[in-house]
Amino acid sequence: MKHRVSVILPTYNRAHLIGETIQSLLEQTLVPDEILVIDDGSSDNTPAVLARYQGLRVVRTENKGKASALNLALTLVTGDLVWIVDDDDLLLPHACKALSAPLENEPGLDFCAGRHLDFEIDEDTGQKTTRPPGYMRDSSPEQIFPDLLEGCHVFQPGLMVRKCIYDAAGPFNTSLVRSQDYEMILRIARYHRGMQLSEVVFLHREHSGRRGSATDGFAATENAERWAAFNRRIFLPLLDDLADEELLAAKDLEKLPPALRRRAARVKRGCVLARQRMWPEAIAAWQEAAAMNSTPLAELEREMLARSPNSALGAPELLADVDVRRGLVALSRMTSPGPEMAATLRQASRWHVRAAVRAGDWRRAAQGVRFLLAR
Template identity: 55%
Template sequence: MNQRVTVLLPTFNRAGLIGETLDSLLGQTRLPDEIIVIDDGSEDATPEVLAGYGERITVLRKQNAGKAAALNDGLARARGDLIWINDDDDLILPETCARLAGALEADPGLDFCAGRHEDFEVNPKTGGRDHRAPGYWRPSQPDEIFPDLLEGCHIFQPGLMVRRAVYDRVGPFRTDLTRSQDYEMILRIARHHRGRVLPELAFLHREHKGARGSAGERFAAQQNADRWKVFNHRIFSALLADLDDAELFDPVQWQGTAPEARPRLAAIKRGCVMARQRMWIEALPTWRDAVLRDTGPFSPAEIALLHRSTTSPLGAPELFDDPAVRLALRDLSRCGPRGQQILRVLQRSTRWQLRRALQRREWLQSARIMRFLIPFS
């Protein structure tokens, strides 16, 4: 049975980009039943651009209060059975609505459905699009979605369709988060609901140098990673404290691990999640305690987790620059062979960053990384 699809599109000062996004939504092979644009107090020509779309869209104009509040207002107004949230600067591929809605209609037990994305930016010389793979992507099977999300956000809202009943159950977007509110929401959804990740490309994620944030908290594009770090720390400090060890893994991996090996594997995974969120000062003591309790050889799964710890799209500058992290690394290296092995794995997995810094002639960054690669004593 066909279900109604509501698009929610929050926007703030995107007059130069939102038209392309709306055109891509209105060019879907299956048109959404309603498109609600929540104009969060734009001060540029955004209202005039939106007016040009007439009755094809519904515009809610409100005083600026941030993206989370705008989405909560949109959810209160939405009439659809399926909610599809979009960003105001991305491009949606024509078959996306049909694919996402079709998967949910075909399987009543499916709570959400997601598709892949590619990053792109407009080439200033040619005006064409330069495409590249996303910084983090996993072709997650249903039981892997939440464990994979813990290591990074690979499900973005323009590629995600969710049953309205799910949003009703999990509650509103958190207005205390002015960044990462969409990441926190998909974590909340995926933890307790059944989803599916489709192999098809759903949208193109635009990279650009425009300002981000609400009217009272604007910041430049190059500050993105630092902003994400702040709010992801808040999200993951609470989330990891609430998670049982089994929730960190898909059931097949967890059940396939010997019971006596599970505590250390879980501690290694917790440290990996922390490190990938740039919470190194929390990750290193977690690993230290784990190897002091269990000094046996690491499994391939544990080595893989340690290796992935330095490969976050957010980077790992604390490894090279933070004196407190360096002291924790030295402490870890003195915890016997397993502590020293962790350090060696981390050092091996950061060599690519040194190669990249040298290629870019970033001499100061190269020196910082080389200092980290020198054996600790």
């Protein structure tokens, strides 16, 4: 029997954008069975925009934030497969069919994720330009969770999940104004089996509008700082709870001799912390790793260290924080493989200095030079 697909579309004050999103849903080659819109107390023209469309189920609530809207929606939808869509993105026509087909065909599959491109509209010309996202990985099923630890490459509009899996995972965290979707996919991917498609299924809009709820809104320019702050609240307890075997995919562990696996897991922990902009904690993890085993770095460990400075959230603390610089110097003065680890991190950080020079940010460029030369 064919599964029913329920779309959940939470919205707040996006009257100028949500119509395009709804239209992209209605133009799917496989039209969803249900589109549930949770209007989270919009004070703009959103109700009038929603009234133009037939076939929507609209529930209007007091403004409590996106997580609360999603939790309410999950108690109301009737479908077997749940597709949560943001109110400012555009779904490509084949998205519903592409995401639902693997779940229809493989009973043991719990979620299916597609890819996305970022886009923006020039306010003067109306021209749309697209570009690759800041972070994307080609994740095999067993690698989705380890890859998600380094950055979110599975966005909700590109994700379809069995309703029973959302029920098992529990509600969205209402204390998170940002990254509540990231925290949920981490929860799901840690314990459930999914797959990532090679296809792009939606366009993720970049725009200058405000984010958040009525009581905790923020400007687009604060995005990275907000992400970093909320991700810190997510990742510190999560990393404390993770076993070494969860940090690395099985195929990566198999590449390593048993004596190096514990150290590699500690290197990965530092990589995750760094990419989530927790550099002091990352340096401490790498110092612990260096003290575990004096063997030169394995290729996998060098790759993880080289990725560490290149987060989509940026890395302002890396060059500017004196304690981070001192920690890296201490790492370089340890016995092997400490110097090799520090050299790999410095090499991978050079692009930050070049970027500062290109931007004419001479203060930051000078910080970067001090960072690279510190010994």
